Amino acid sequence: MENLLRTGIREAVMSLYGTDISDDQLQIQKTRKEFEGDLTLVSFPLTAISHHSPEQTAGEIGEYLAVHLHAVSGYNVIKGFLNVTIAPAEWAKRLQKIADVSNYGFSIPEPGAETVVIEYSSPNTNKPLHLGHIRNNLLGFSLSRIFEAAGNHVIRTNIVNDRGIHICKSMVAWQKYGGGATPASTGKKGDHFVGDFYVLFEKNLKAEIEELVTSGSTPDEARDKAPLMKEARRMLLKWEAGDPETVSMWQMMNAWVYEGFDVTYRALGVVFDKIYYESDTYKVGKEIVLRSLEEGDLIRKDDGSVWIDLTADKLDQKLLLRSDGTAVYMTQDLGTAVIRYNDYHFNRHIYVVGNEQNYHFQVLALTLLRMGYDWAGGLHHFSYGMVELPEGKMKSREGTVVDADDLIAEMTETATIMSQELGKLGGYSITERENICRQIGLGALKYYILKVDPKKNMTFNPAESIDFNGNTGPFIQYTYARIRSVIKKAEETGVTDSTVTFDNANLNIKEINVIKLLNDFPSLVQEAATELSPALIANYCYDLAREFNQFYHDLSILSENDITLRSLRLKLSEMTGRVLENGLWLLGIEAPERM
RNA sequence: GGCCCUAUAGUUCAAUGGAUAGAACGCGGGUUUCCUAAACCUGAAAUUUAGGUUCGAUUCCUAGUGGGGCUACCA
Numbered sequence: 001m002e003n004l005l006r007t008g009i010r011e012a013v014m015s016l017y018g019t020d021i022s023d024d025q026l027q028i029q030k031t032r033k034e035f036e037g038d039l040t041l042v043s044f045p046l047t048a049i050s051h052h053s054p055e056q057t058a059g060e061i062g063e064y065l066a067v068h069l070h071a072v073s074g075y076n077v078i079k080g081f082l083n084v085t086i087a088p089a090e091w092a093k094r095l096q097k098i099a100d101v102s103n104y105g106f107s108i109p110e111p112g113a114e115t116v117v118i119e120y121s122s123p124n125t126n127k128p129l130h131l132g133h134i135r136n137n138l139l140g141f142s143l144s145r146i147f148e149a150a151g152n153h154v155i156r157t158n159i160v161n162d163r164g165i166h167i168c169k170s171m172v173a174w175q176k177y178g179g180g181a182t183p184a185s186t187g188k189k190g191d192h193f194v195g196d197f198y199v200l201f202e203k204n205l206k207a208e209i210e211e212l213v214t215s216g217s218t219p220d221e222a223r224d225k226a227p228l229m230k231e232a233r234r235m236l237l238k239w240e241a242g243d244p245e246t247v248s249m250w251q252m253m254n255a256w257v258y259e260g261f262d263v264t265y266r267a268l269g270v271v272f273d274k275i276y277y278e279s280d281t282y283k284v285g286k287e288i289v290l291r292s293l294e295e296g297d298l299i300r301k302d303d304g305s306v307w308i309d310l311t312a313d314k315l316d317q318k319l320l321l322r323s324d325g326t327a328v329y330m331t332q333d334l335g336t337a338v339i340r341y342n343d344y345h346f347n348r349h350i351y352v353v354g355n356e357q358n359y360h361f362q363v364l365a366l367t368l369l370r371m372g373y374d375w376a377g378g379l380h381h382f383s384y385g386m387v388e389l390p391e392g393k394m395k396s397r398e399g400t401v402v403d404a405d406d407l408i409a410e411m412t413e414t415a416t417i418m419s420q421e422l423g424k425l426g427g428y429s430i431t432e433r434e435n436i437c438r439q440i441g442l443g444a445l446k447y448y449i450l451k452v453d454p455k456k457n458m459t460f461n462p463a464e465s466i467d468f469n470g471n472t473g474p475f476i477q478y479t480y481a482r483i484r485s486v487i488k489k490a491e492e493t494g495v496t497d498s499t500v501t502f503d504n505a506n507l508n509i510k511e512i513n514v515i516k517l518l519n520d521f522p523s524l525v526q527e528a529a530t531e532l533s534p535a536l537i538a539n540y541c542y543d544l545a546r547e548f549n550q551f552y553h554d555l556s557i558l559s560e561n562d563i564t565l566r567s568l569r570l571k572l573s574e575m576t577g578r579v580l581e582n583g584l585w586l587l588g589i590e591a592p593e594r595m
Numbered sequence: 596g597g598c599c600c601u602a603u604a605g606u607u608c609a610a611u612g613g614a615u616a617g618a619a620c621g622c623g624g625g626u627u628u629c630c631u632a633a634a635c636c637u638g639a640a641a642u643u644u645a646g647g648u649u650c651g652a653u654u655c656c657u658a659g660u661g662g663g664g665c666u667a668c669c670a
Contacts, residue, residue: 032614042613044650054650080650081614124670161670278670305668314598322668329670358599359665385600386663393663422633440633452608456601457663468633470619471608478633486630539609542618553635595633 001094001519002028004071005039005084012064017049025049030516036076037083038516044080054080091515092505092568098519099575105521105582107151115153117344118144120352121270124161125257126170126198128191129264129404131387131394131460132354135449139384140352141270141588142450142534149586150529155344158272159336162254163279168235170194171249172228173201183256189405191260194253204228240326267408269442269588274343276336282327285335289320292371308367318363333364334371341375348378350532355383355455382532385457387449402462411441411466418468424595439590440474446589447473451538471542473589476580479545481595483577486557490570495558500567507568510551514572517544521579525586534587541583548576 005028013021027042043058050057055077062075062082073087098104120140123129129137141156148154174197183193205228212222223229238246265271289306292298298320299307306321320331340349351361361381368376388394394401416437419425425433444466451471452458468474490496507515521540528536557573560566581591 027611027613029611029613033617034615040614044613047650079614164670166670303668316666319668324668326668328668332670354664355600356664357670362599383600388663418633424631424633448607456608459607461607467620472619472633474633475619478631482631482634489630535609539618546618549634550636552630556629558630595631 001071001086001090002039004069005041005065008065008069008072009041009061011068012061013046013049016060016064019049021046021049031083035078035081035083036085037074038086038512039084041082041084042080043082047080058082088507088512089503089505091507091512092502094519095515095568095571095575096502099571104575104578105525106149107525109148109151109153113151113153114347115155115344116147117155117157117340117346117349118147118352119157119159119350120144121158121265121272122161122353123158123261124166125194125254126166127195127396128189128260131402131404131407134268134404134407134445135384135387135458136352136354137265137268137270138446138449138588139382139454139534141268142537142586143350143352143382143532145586145588146525146528146534146537149525149582152529155346156271156273157340158275159278159281160275161278163239163250163282165232165236166198167250167254168232168239169201169205170198171246171253172231172235173197173204174253175249176231183259189260189263190256190258191264192405193260194257201228201232264404264408267405267442269590276339278332278336281335281339282332283335284339285331285333286321286325286327288334288338288371289331297370297372308363308370310363310366310370313366315359315363315366318367320367330360330363330367333360334367337364337368337376337379338373341373346375346378348380350380350382352382352384355385357381358383382454384454387458387460390459390461402460407445407462408442410462411445412438413441414466415441415444415468415474419595428594436592436595439592440468440477440595443473443477443584443589444468445473446587447476447538450534450587451542453535454533473584474595476541476545476584477589477592478595479548480577480580480584480591481593482552483548483573483580484593486573487570487577490558493558495566496570497563497567500564502564502568502571505564505568510547510555511569511572513547514544514551514576517547518572518575518579521582528586537583537586541580541587544576544580544583548573 006026009026010021013019025045027045029040029042031037031040041058041061043054043061046057046061047054050060052060058077058080062077062084065072065084066075071086071090072084074085076083118140121133121137123133144154144156174194177200178197183190186193188196205226208226208228209219209222212226213219217225235246239250289298293300293306297308299309299317301307303323304325305319305323307317307319309317311317318330319328320334322328337349340346353361358381361379361383365376365379368379386393389400389402391400416433419437419440425436428436448460448466449458517540524536524540528534551572555569557566557569560569584591
């Protein structure tokens with residue numbers, strides 16, 4: 001529609017002023033709601049060509065369009081803005097056209113489509129997932145679907161930080177205080193079971209440190225020589241040396257954690273195509289660092305540690321191997337990137353990781369480029385902001401961390417209570433009820449997080465912020481469920497007529513508003529992929545649901561006597577339902593048939 | 596100290612350099628014989644400060660102020 005107008009205006013300018021115009025001179029936007037019209041030309045940039053006032057220029061072009069373009073049914077000029085009205089019949093034609101496209105808005109990967117690796121989640125195996133991980137998982141998963149819908153090959157991947165001193169801490173605590181208990185013997189979820197031992201370790205370590213400090217040590221010294229800390233370090237050395245007993249305990253405890261993570265991932269509805277483990281990739285990282293050192297790209301200091309000098313790129317020197325030859329975080333990520341490139345030959349690799357690691361990912365990409373891996377130009381850090389609570393940052397030490405499993409349960413619970421209060425659950429089986437409430441609770445949670453611009457910090461208020469009214473997931477889900485209900489009723493009563501065409505249908509303003517939005521969806525999917533923005537999809541779904549509700553509210557669909565009109569409204573409803581379903585799909589939110 | 600991100604109604608979020616800065620929650624007022632009232636309509640309420648670029652700045656640039664992050668031989 002916009003392209004139609006674009007070429008029309010080009011012709012108009014050519015015929016009126018004898019000049020061709022550039023794209024940035026030709027500014028078309030949607031007409032604001034309060035003015036009459038559908039599309040608006042901003043005439044200010046054209047005054048240099050027309051040598052007339054903005055108003056006059058707009059008027060002349062508008063007149064030309066009204067005469068020469070039959071799709072244009074009218075125009076008005078306000079200040080320098082030319083508001084063009086598209087004939088309702090054009091919109092009806094457009095509706096017919098988009099209705100004929102299958103899998104509306106989604107593209108299928110073509111030969112030559114880009115391969116995109118998306119890494120998200122990236123948990124440590126010493127603690128259960130929390131609210132911060134939820135934002136990460138939801139963003140990562142939604143992005144993966146958006147990329148897929150935009151026609152890319154997508155590989156969803158996860159790097160599990162399964163080794164290191166923090167893992168040893170929970171191992172030490174379990175060995176010392178566990179008394180042979182297991183998740184099965186205690187009935188606890190595996191990740192919480194292990195996480196509790198980690199907390200116990202930290203608690204007892206803190207006590208030891210305090211004791212040492214009161215007997216005269218500095219805090220740093222105390223931390224260094226605390227017996228528990230020594231034990232954890234000893235454990236790490238044994239693990240790195242491949243001590244069979246330590247390794248088998250490590251495997252057992254990690255298996256418990258993975259079982260727990262699986263439950264949380266399933267509840268969140270996220271999946272992975274390939275999981276990498278740091279315990280595998282850090283070795284490759286060491287190898288490539290050492291090779292690169294031989295080739296002379298890196299610096300070895302007197303103590304034996306290996307560094308890369310990035311001062312020429314306005315960054316610092318960065319450690320790649322410790323003086324004792326062991327790997328650091330960066331080493332492991334270098335290895336993971338190289339392995340992944342060898343596995344998939346990706347065009348792009350997106351890391352969904354919090355913005356506190358911006359520096360780390362700058363260094364990572366630069367280091368790989370410096371080492372001669374040209375594909376590192378395709379690495380992209382999708383950096384998102386932190387989730388804060390109304391009372392401030394989440395701090396594990398102060399116990400203010402919001403646990404992922406608790407939150408999911410709480411959301412489902414709230415949905416159940418609200419549904420009961422509204423008397424929504426009559427006539428459903430217990431399984432159906434539970435399923436609907438789960439869908440709604442998670443819909444609320446997911447939408448609440450995804451509608452926010454990812455790069456900004458966000459505040460999450462578990463008590464108040466999650467709502468089921470207004471700009472929320474359940475509002476969109478509810479709209480969808482009502483649409484399904486209308487369609488179902490139409491089928492039951494046989495009022496559908498699929499043979500009707502709409503080419504000359506007489507549409508009102510609300511119907512046109514819905515068509516306009518539907519028309520935008522395919523390009524929006526592409527834009528969301530380009531901008532890496534689930535929020536774009538989320539806010540679009542809300543707009544569409546809201547617009548549809550206005551349409552829906554004061555029109556009778558099923559009881560309309562005019563067959564064409566009734567069919568058209570049903571068609572509009574059905575398409576809105578499909579687009580909402582697709583939009584929610586992109587966000588990883590389920591669309592309930594009833595609620 | 597250096598580097599990065601951020602600042603919009605009471606609150607949580609929007610706004611490719613364009614018109615009178617949109618929503619939602621909360622607060623005030625209304626609409627149910629009718630396809631789901633978890634809906635719809637309606638009122639009050641905001642761009643951190645000072646400069647600059649521009650026909651036009653919430654948006655771009657510079658500086659200040661507030662908030663957050665990074666600057667580990669932690670991950």
